Every structure is written in structure tokens, then in C-alpha cells.
Amino acid sequence: MSEMAQEAERRSASDRVADAILQDIRMGRLVPGQHLLEPELTARLGISRGSLREALKHLAADGIVSLSRFRGAYIAALDRKSVLDLLDVLEPLARLAARLAAAASPDRAQCEPLLESAARLAELQASGKRGEYLTERRRFYDMLVDLGGNSELARVIPLSRTDLFRTQVESRQTDSQRHRHAMGYTRIATAVAEHDSAEADKAVAGHFAGTRETMAELADEVFPAS
Amino acid sequence: MSEMAQEAERRSASDRVADAILQDIRMGRLVPGQHLLEPELTARLGISRGSLREALKHLAADGIVSLSRFRGAYIAALDRKSVLDLLDVLEPLARLAARLAAAASPDRAQCEPLLESAARLAELQASGKRGEYLTERRRFYDMLVDLGGNSELARVIPLSRTDLFRTQVESRQTDSQRHRHAMGYTRIATAVAEHDSAEADKAVAGHFAGTRETMAELADEVFPAS
DNA sequence: TCGGTCAATAATGTTCGACGATTTAGTGGG
DNA sequence: CCCACTAAATCGTCGAACATTATTGACCGA
CATH class of the missing domain: 1.20.120.530 (GntR ligand-binding domain-like)
Structure with missing residues (x-):
């Protein structure tokens, strides 16, 4: 049990957030094209804006979300x-x-x-x-x-x-x-x-x-x- | 000229830093195994610690640098x-x-x-x-x-x-x-x-x-x- | 002198708050 | 009805703070 908890704590907050978003996508809780609001996510996941931004940047690098300057993050939709x-x-x-x-x-x-x-x-x-x-x-x-x-x-x-x-x-x-x-x-x-x-x-x-x-x-x- | 400057400014600070590090690697100014100090880089590149850490995270995701907890970032070396x-x-x-x-x-x-x-x-x-x-x-x-x-x-x-x-x-x-x-x-x-x-x-x-x-x-x- | 212990230092991991910049929405006037 | 303008919301960046850990070097006993 403690190993699991340690393992979970050892991973950075942004990694946990990225995994949570990926799992939400797979389970259909987030759909392609959806707008991700920073204030909403930081409140729901209980993390700072910096960590969330780090996670979003990571997901954007993998093409999971698309970041457009001053317009926010959207779950990517593939044509x-x-x-x-x-x-x-x-x-x-x-x-x-x-x-x-x-x-x-x-x-x-x-x-x-x-x-x-x-x-x-x-x-x-x-x-x-x-x-x-x-x-x-x-x-x-x-x-x-x-x-x-x-x-x-x-x-x-x-x-x-x-x-x-x-x-x-x-x-x-x-x-x-x-x-x-x-x-x-x-x-x-x-x-x-x-x-x-x-x-x-x-x-x-x-x-x-x-x-x-x-x-x-x-x-x-x-x-x-x- | 202004277009170039605008284009350079449009890209995020962390992207510019990541590119600078990659170019340093190609030109031999950074060698595999080298330790990257945050204070030194933030001073040399004139950016905040947050942006630098974002860039390092990005490079780590691509396997360019390896991050070990509390020990910092190293240019990766491939066996x-x-x-x-x-x-x-x-x-x-x-x-x-x-x-x-x-x-x-x-x-x-x-x-x-x-x-x-x-x-x-x-x-x-x-x-x-x-x-x-x-x-x-x-x-x-x-x-x-x-x-x-x-x-x-x-x-x-x-x-x-x-x-x-x-x-x-x-x-x-x-x-x-x-x-x-x-x-x-x-x-x-x-x-x-x-x-x-x-x-x-x-x-x-x-x-x-x-x-x-x-x-x-x-x-x-x-x-x-x- | 050598090896081990321990405290001081430095660097990192994480979070928070603030400021300026920009897009978007809403509003009022022409 | 259309356009300029204001206001709100959002984003990118920065600086600072605090906790955690690795490293260093002094100190001490054998």
C-alpha cells in the first residue's frame, strides 16, 4: 500500500494530471474538440496553475490537446x-x-x-x-x-x-x-x-x-x- | 526583420530555450552526460526558472535530457x-x-x-x-x-x-x-x-x-x- | 593519517500570486 | 444594421517562497 502511495507521490503533479486527462479521454468524459479551462481544471484536480500548464504542454507535445495562444487548450480532433x-x-x-x-x-x-x-x-x-x-x-x-x-x-x-x-x-x-x-x-x-x-x-x-x-x-x- | 522578431516572440520562451539547447548539442557546446544547472542557464538565457523547467521537461520527454530527482538535468548519453x-x-x-x-x-x-x-x-x-x-x-x-x-x-x-x-x-x-x-x-x-x-x-x-x-x-x- | 559522522550549503521540486498581453463578448452610437 | 469601444476572461511569463534532497567539507575518533 505504502509503495503504491509512494509511487503515486513520487510522480510529479503534472504527470498525474496528464494521466488523468488521458484516462478521461478514453472513458469518454472528455471528448475531442472540448475546451479545457484552466481555472476549472485546477479547482477540480486540486493543483496549481503551473503544474496544470506543464501537463497541458506535455499533452500538446504528444498531440493530445492543441494549445492556441490566448485561446486556451482544446482536446485535439483529428480530421x-x-x-x-x-x-x-x-x-x-x-x-x-x-x-x-x-x-x-x-x-x-x-x-x-x-x-x-x-x-x-x-x-x-x-x-x-x-x-x-x-x-x-x-x-x-x-x-x-x-x-x-x-x-x-x-x-x-x-x-x-x-x-x-x-x-x-x-x-x-x-x-x-x-x-x-x-x-x-x-x-x-x-x-x-x-x-x-x-x-x-x-x-x-x-x-x-x-x-x-x-x-x-x-x-x-x-x-x-x- | 520585424516579422522575424515577431515570429521569434510568438514562440513560447520554453520552446526557444529547448531549441537553443538542441542547437548547443549539435554544435558540441553541450556534450552527453553534461550537468545542466538551472541557475547558470536562467542567467545565460535570460529567462525565468519556470520557463526553463518547462523546456527541460519537454526535452526529457523526447529523451534529450534525463532528469533525476533532486539531482538535476543531464544531457542524455545513449548506451x-x-x-x-x-x-x-x-x-x-x-x-x-x-x-x-x-x-x-x-x-x-x-x-x-x-x-x-x-x-x-x-x-x-x-x-x-x-x-x-x-x-x-x-x-x-x-x-x-x-x-x-x-x-x-x-x-x-x-x-x-x-x-x-x-x-x-x-x-x-x-x-x-x-x-x-x-x-x-x-x-x-x-x-x-x-x-x-x-x-x-x-x-x-x-x-x-x-x-x-x-x-x-x-x-x-x-x-x-x- | 585515514575513515566515518554530521552539519552547512547549494540545488531542485512544487506551489502561489502578480503583471502585462491578447482574444472574445457585450454595448452603445452612428 | 454595422462598427468602434469597453469590459471580462484567459493566457504567457516572471519572481518569490517553502520543503526536500544531494553534495560538500569540517570535525572527530581509531
């Missing part, structure tokens, strides 16, 4: 081109993560949490719990990156910005699109567990092909005016 | 594994940038600055101006990314951390290694100018193969204790 650009960048990194995870994991036990996460994703998708689905999805990617053991990848891969994109499109997808998405993780996790780098790479590539197809099927109203 | 990990991450992104730049550039005129930059790199390498070489190299990558027109790539690709790695190894390379490195940029720029995406991709892949070879040839003393 269609940004989403396609993001997928182009994310795909090679995710494929690298999958290849490394498949090649690195020495014993099957370490892959067990990944398989469990994929199973939970299928469950959560079926039961329609979108907030939990997005949170679990993020855990899946974090695990995949960790398994690979490439510390630079963890720093670079834009998972938080992908959370943002998922938040935007999640509620507009059809059930079959959601099902296809969830199944993709199962295929990836299976390939990693089997230590099959080539298949893991192909699984991620196929997953992204499906996502691009879904994007093409979505109406323009899903995206802000570009 | 051998981190360098190899960084290359694994950077390669697919650089290849994507090259493919996009080759595919996107409609007219040859836009590629002219890239070819000029490659020529300048060959010159600077030959004349041994290492600081200018690294600065020009960064400009080359920035142009390559801009030409592709993928805004997410610019956000994700870890060019600053690559600057850091280059700073560490640049002075330890042999002339033939430096020559091979500089020639790689010429081949990339030429392929982009010819709108040959496949060749651009291969040129970058070959460039990275050469860099990995150089890394294997370097002695352990180049890297900090891992």
Missing part, C-alpha cells in the same frame, strides 16, 4: 487526413513491436497476459463497454511494446494520439467493424505467443488494412472540418 | 543497446518519409533544396566541420519529412534524439565511415528527386545498414557504461 497519416506512421511501428515481441519472449508465460488481454478485448467489444475497451486496448499495446524490449519504441510510438483517434471513431463504427477490430488483437497475440515474427508482422498489417477499410466506410461527419 | 534500438525505430520511419517525399513532390523544384542540402553535407563532411554537418543533417531530415506531407510523421520521428546519438559517435568515426554516411544522403536525395519511391526506400535502408555496420565497428568506450 480524416490526420487519421490516415497517423495510421501510416503507426503501422510500421506496431509491426516492429509485434516482430520484436514474437522474437524476444523466451517463455510462453510472459505472453499469457497478452492473450488474456486479447480475450478481454473480445469480451468487452461484445458487451459494448467502449470505455473499458479502449483502456484495455491501450494496455494491450503497452504490453506488446514492453515484450519487445525496445525502449526507444515505447518513447516514440504514438499510442496516446491513437487513443484519441479511437475515441472519435469508436461510437460511429458498426458492430461488424468492431468485431473485426477486436479479432485482430487475438490474431496478433496468438502469433506473438507462437514466436512467429513473420506471422505477427502480417497480423498487424492485416489489422491496419482492416482499420483503413473501416475509415473509408465512415461518413465525413465523423471528422471535423478539415 | 549501445539504446542506439541499436533507436536505429530500429528510426529506420521504418525514415523509409516512410523517403517514400512519401518521392511520391508527393509534384515538381522537381521542391526537391532542389534537398539536393542542395545533400551536396552541402558532402562538402561539410569533407572539410571536417562537424557541428555544421550535424545541423545541416537535421535540416535534411526536416525537409524530407516536410516533402512527404505527413504531419504525424513530423511529430513522431525522433530526430532530436538522433542528433544526440550522432553527437556521441561523430567524433569517433573514421573518415571512410563519415564519407559513406554523407554519400547516403546524396543517394536518398537523388531518388526522391526522381520520384522513385522504391529506390528512395532502398536508399534509406542501405543508409541504415551502413550506420549499423559503423556501430559494430566502434569500440565500447564510445558508449557509457550500460
Whole structure:
């Protein structure tokens, strides 16, 4: 218990705030395009303006919020081109993560949490719990990156910005699109567990092909005016 | 002139400080492992402690400086594994940038600055101006990314951390290694100018193969204790 | 003299309040 | 109805304060 508390206290206030905002986004409490008022947030989170600004700056660097001078912070909203650009960048990194995870994991036990996460994703998708689905999805990617053991990848891969994109499109997808998405993780996790780098790479590539197809099927109203 | 001044003033103080530190690193005025004192920097740069700390936080997020609690900020030093990990991450992104730049550039005129930059790199390498070489190299990558027109790539690709790695190894390379490195940029720029995406991709892949070879040839003393 | 202990110093982490600058909204006059 | 002007709200920066910790160097005993 004390370890948890110490760990929580050791992290700076701005990091805690940034995590809180990210979690609020995943759970739908904050929606893309929403205006973030400094006085409201400092009051709600009980921190100083300086710490909040530090957190917002951090989130802005990751493209989660957009800061415009004297106009405040807004949760970023991705237009269609940004989403396609993001997928182009994310795909090679995710494929690298999958290849490394498949090649690195020495014993099957370490892959067990990944398989469990994929199973939970299928469950959560079926039961329609979108907030939990997005949170679990993020855990899946974090695990995949960790398994690979490439510390630079963890720093670079834009998972938080992908959370943002998922938040935007999640509620507009059809059930079959959601099902296809969830199944993709199962295929990836299976390939990693089997230590099959080539298949893991192909699984991620196929997953992204499906996502691009879904994007093409979505109406323009899903995206802000570009 | 006023436009320049306005543009400089429009950017936040912390961004200016971060850029100044990055430039100092490229020019060798700051070396990996060096301790950054807040009082010294605030006095030299003429900014408040808050703005400086914001900049340091930003640089720490990009892995340029490492912050250790109550001990201050140090210019990061990459061990051998981190360098190899960084290359694994950077390669697919650089290849994507090259493919996009080759595919996107409609007219040859836009590629002219890239070819000029490659020529300048060959010159600077030959004349041994290492600081200018690294600065020009960064400009080359920035142009390559801009030409592709993928805004997410610019956000994700870890060019600053690559600057850091280059700073560490640049002075330890042999002339033939430096020559091979500089020639790689010429081949990339030429392929982009010819709108040959496949060749651009291969040129970058070959460039990275050469860099990995150089890394294997370097002695352990180049890297900090891992 | 050497090694260990301990207090003084310096640097950092965090927060707060203040000031000037700028955008936005609202208001009154033409 | 439109435009200039005022007022409110917000943001960027700075300086100061306080608590916490690492470092330094003096001091002391073996």
C-alpha cells in the first residue's frame, strides 16, 4: 500500500494530471474538440496553475490537446487526413513491436497476459463497454511494446494520439467493424505467443488494412472540418 | 526583420530555450552526460526558472535530457543497446518519409533544396566541420519529412534524439565511415528527386545498414557504461 | 593519517500570486 | 444594421517562497 502511495507521490503533479486527462479521454468524459479551462481544471484536480500548464504542454507535445495562444487548450480532433497519416506512421511501428515481441519472449508465460488481454478485448467489444475497451486496448499495446524490449519504441510510438483517434471513431463504427477490430488483437497475440515474427508482422498489417477499410466506410461527419 | 522578431516572440520562451539547447548539442557546446544547472542557464538565457523547467521537461520527454530527482538535468548519453534500438525505430520511419517525399513532390523544384542540402553535407563532411554537418543533417531530415506531407510523421520521428546519438559517435568515426554516411544522403536525395519511391526506400535502408555496420565497428568506450 | 559522522550549503521540486498581453463578448452610437 | 469601444476572461511569463534532497567539507575518533 505504502509503495503504491509512494509511487503515486513520487510522480510529479503534472504527470498525474496528464494521466488523468488521458484516462478521461478514453472513458469518454472528455471528448475531442472540448475546451479545457484552466481555472476549472485546477479547482477540480486540486493543483496549481503551473503544474496544470506543464501537463497541458506535455499533452500538446504528444498531440493530445492543441494549445492556441490566448485561446486556451482544446482536446485535439483529428480530421480524416490526420487519421490516415497517423495510421501510416503507426503501422510500421506496431509491426516492429509485434516482430520484436514474437522474437524476444523466451517463455510462453510472459505472453499469457497478452492473450488474456486479447480475450478481454473480445469480451468487452461484445458487451459494448467502449470505455473499458479502449483502456484495455491501450494496455494491450503497452504490453506488446514492453515484450519487445525496445525502449526507444515505447518513447516514440504514438499510442496516446491513437487513443484519441479511437475515441472519435469508436461510437460511429458498426458492430461488424468492431468485431473485426477486436479479432485482430487475438490474431496478433496468438502469433506473438507462437514466436512467429513473420506471422505477427502480417497480423498487424492485416489489422491496419482492416482499420483503413473501416475509415473509408465512415461518413465525413465523423471528422471535423478539415 | 520585424516579422522575424515577431515570429521569434510568438514562440513560447520554453520552446526557444529547448531549441537553443538542441542547437548547443549539435554544435558540441553541450556534450552527453553534461550537468545542466538551472541557475547558470536562467542567467545565460535570460529567462525565468519556470520557463526553463518547462523546456527541460519537454526535452526529457523526447529523451534529450534525463532528469533525476533532486539531482538535476543531464544531457542524455545513449548506451549501445539504446542506439541499436533507436536505429530500429528510426529506420521504418525514415523509409516512410523517403517514400512519401518521392511520391508527393509534384515538381522537381521542391526537391532542389534537398539536393542542395545533400551536396552541402558532402562538402561539410569533407572539410571536417562537424557541428555544421550535424545541423545541416537535421535540416535534411526536416525537409524530407516536410516533402512527404505527413504531419504525424513530423511529430513522431525522433530526430532530436538522433542528433544526440550522432553527437556521441561523430567524433569517433573514421573518415571512410563519415564519407559513406554523407554519400547516403546524396543517394536518398537523388531518388526522391526522381520520384522513385522504391529506390528512395532502398536508399534509406542501405543508409541504415551502413550506420549499423559503423556501430559494430566502434569500440565500447564510445558508449557509457550500460 | 585515514575513515566515518554530521552539519552547512547549494540545488531542485512544487506551489502561489502578480503583471502585462491578447482574444472574445457585450454595448452603445452612428 | 454595422462598427468602434469597453469590459471580462484567459493566457504567457516572471519572481518569490517553502520543503526536500544531494553534495560538500569540517570535525572527530581509531
